[in-house]
Structures are given as structure tokens and as C-alpha cells.
Amino acid sequence: MPRFGVIGGSGLYGIPGLEIVDTVKLSTPYGSPSESYKVGLLSGKEIAFLPRHGAMHNIHPHKINHRANIWGFRELGVERIISICASGGIGGEMIPGVIAVPDQLIDMTSGRPSTFYEEDEVVHIDFSEPFCGDMREYVFKAAEAAEEAVVKTGTYICVNGPRLETAAEIRAFSILGADMIGMTVMPEAVLARELEICLAGVSVITNFAAGRTADKLTTTEVIDTMQAASQKLRSLMKAFFAVTFSSPACRCGQTLQDAKM
Ligand SMILES: [Zn+2]
Known part of the structure; x- marks a missing residue:
């Protein structure tokens, strides 16, 4: 049974170095996942990989x-x-090619099913810290071991898309405290927490957010930067899964305690 999951974002449709041993197609009570899960080994750990947008990138972010x-x-x-995503850089140090490990998020999405508890049970989970602190520490350890620089904090703001933002929206989001922007981390992060799964985001800054550059924003730039960052991601992932994991020190596993009305 794979203990680890990796979700790939735009430009990342596989984990470099993953030795695939099985492809698992699942159907769930909520419908079909984006793609079959590729189950394999990396640095001796069993991992399930899923490309969020499908292997052919045919699923829109809002769908x-x-x-x-x-x-x-x-x-x-x-x-x-580990949830890997392409993001636009809002804050000063968030420039294309940088890898950031967000510690906070702002959810500006709407109309996306964002809970597993919408029937009989009324559940309000604590989401003060939206990313698992334990997993974030392991990512930092991996970055150190791989000698890859990562930005260790940052607020990710999630929008619906599929259009990119206006320059005024980015100015407003910057005032709200956002450092990077994307269309995918929510509700992914909260759904993992509802199931008491630890999740950390690894955000590759693939472009400047609107208004930070005079150039037109293009998807080509996003894919090209993601591919250029893939060597960094490869060494980061290899080092991450080489880490010896101990029992979680976080509280993700007790999320549902005292959360039900
Ligand atoms: Zn955790």
C-alpha cells in the first residue's frame, strides 16, 4: 500500500525517477479521479502519483x-x-523558477464542492494551519539534502480561473497578503485535511502575476518554466522520499476530534 501521494500540476505529468509498478484506475463515491494512479517506487518508498489535470492536461482547473x-x-x-502546483509570483522574491512551500492560503474559489460532509453530519474542521507542518519540515530537510533553495513561507491565493487575473486583482491580492496565485490548491488541501491526510504544497513559480511584467502572460511560459524546474523538483522529490519518516508530530490525524456538531 503506498503511504505517499504526489499530485502533479501543469507541466508535471509524472514524477521523474519514479519506477512504476502498477497503474490503478479507481471510481469513487464522488466520481472518477483525474486519471489512473501510477503506483511506484522512489528512494525505496511506495508512492501513488496523480496528474491533477489528467495525463493529457484535458481537465480545466475549475472542473x-x-x-x-x-x-x-x-x-x-x-x-x-505532496501537492505540486504551478503558480504566478506576486511577492518580490516569487520570481519564475523559484520553488516555494506555502504556509498559508486564501480561498477565493466558489462553486467547487469543497467538503466530504454535506449530508447528515455537520463538521467544522480547524484549518488555521492549512498545510501540514510536519510535511513542510520534511520538504525543508529534503531541500537541504538536495542543496536546492526553497522559499519556506508564503501565502497562496486560490482563484477559480480559467482566465488569468487582472493587474488590479493582483494589486488587491497583494494587499491581502498573497505571495503567489494559482487555481488548484483549494479545495484539495481542505479535502485532504477532512480525511486526516497530511498535505504540503510545493509551488513552482512559473510566471510573474499580472501587472508585474509588461509581457503578455502565456501558458507556454508556464509549461516551459515548469519543465525547466523539473530537474530541481526531481532532486527535491528524490531527497524527500529518501528521508526517514517518523510518526507524524502534527495534528492532521486528529482533525475530526471535536469537529463534529
Ligand atoms: Zn500532518
């Missing part, structure tokens, strides 16, 4: 079935997820 994706990981026995 991703996050509930099916996260539920599928749970069915596979995954307890810890």
Missing part, C-alpha cells in the same frame, strides 16, 4: 474533481501527500 482525487488516495492507503 477538477478534487473530492474523487483525494478520496482515491485514501482508498490507496495514502497518509501523506
